[in-house]
Amino acid sequence: MSDPTLDDDTRPKSNSNNHEGLSEKEKRALLRRTQILDAATDCFVEYGFHRASMAVVAKAAAMSPGHIYHYFESKEDIIAAIIERSLEEFYENTDSIQSADELIAGILEQLENKIACNKSCHPILMLEATAEASRHPELASVVQSVDRKIRERLMALLAGNRELDIEARRALEARVELVCVLFAGLGVRGIRNPDVDREALAEQLKVVITRLFAESCGH
Structure with a gap:
């Protein structure tokens, strides 16, 4: 499994959407990795981590198992890469944010995506990853590192230039931890109570988040 640890002030460097400066060989390798991660994500969500064998993932990715092992050492390595990719996506989504108000609006939008159980949220995948992390110390390190960096990013955006x-x-x-709890909890609730009134829940979340960060916004 690749070392997931990043320097405290360093954002992910291997952005899957940024091919600038890469050789043709590196671009092809990056596209292959993305192809595998997309296929693996679908397989882990549909079948679960243990039922989705490398053969199943390979079939979904339209390549041989041996080809997949050229890019990833194991299924744990794949799920670690998926989690790390979520950090890249988080940084992309917060790149243009200039104020705490904009951040809160973004948080609300993402929470509404969670409520709607959009595929991009992958609550099942996150549950699978958390379960595996409890059994694999290296994967736990990945999960904890990504979680820490997301919290640090949220802290920096909400604090702004204030000391x-x-x-x-x-x-x-x-407050940041509570937002993380909401994100994690909504994924689980979407599975346990699929008939929840999503519109009413979204309205209440707006009230909670707005009040939660009112002081941070200077209101």
């Missing part, structure tokens, strides 16, 4: 004292930082960290 926070210890108590203010603790309060903001708790």
Whole structure:
């Protein structure tokens, strides 16, 4: 499994949508990796991590199992790459954000995607990844590293240029953690209670998130 740890102030460098500066060989390899990760994501969601064998993933990716092993050492390595890719996507989605108000609007939009159980959210995949992380220390390191960097990014965006004292930082960290809990919980709730009134839930989330970060926005 590749080392997932990134320097504290370093964002992902291997953006799957950014081919600038890559050789043709590197571009082909990146496209192959993306092809495998997309196929594996669909397979893990449909069959579960253990039932989705490398043969199943290979068939979905339209390549041989041996070809997949050229890019990934194991299924754990694939799921680690999927999780790391979610960090890249998170940075892409927050690149244009200039204020805490914009961030809150973005959080609400993503929470509504969770409520709608959009495929891009992959709650089943996240549950599978968390379960596997509890059994594989290396995969746990990936999950924890990505989670930490997302929280750090949210903290930086919400704090802006303000210097926070210890108590203010603790309060903001708790708010960010609560947002992460909401994201994780909505995925599970979508599975446990698929008949939830999504529109009403979205309205209440707007109230909760707005109040939660009102102080951070200076309101």
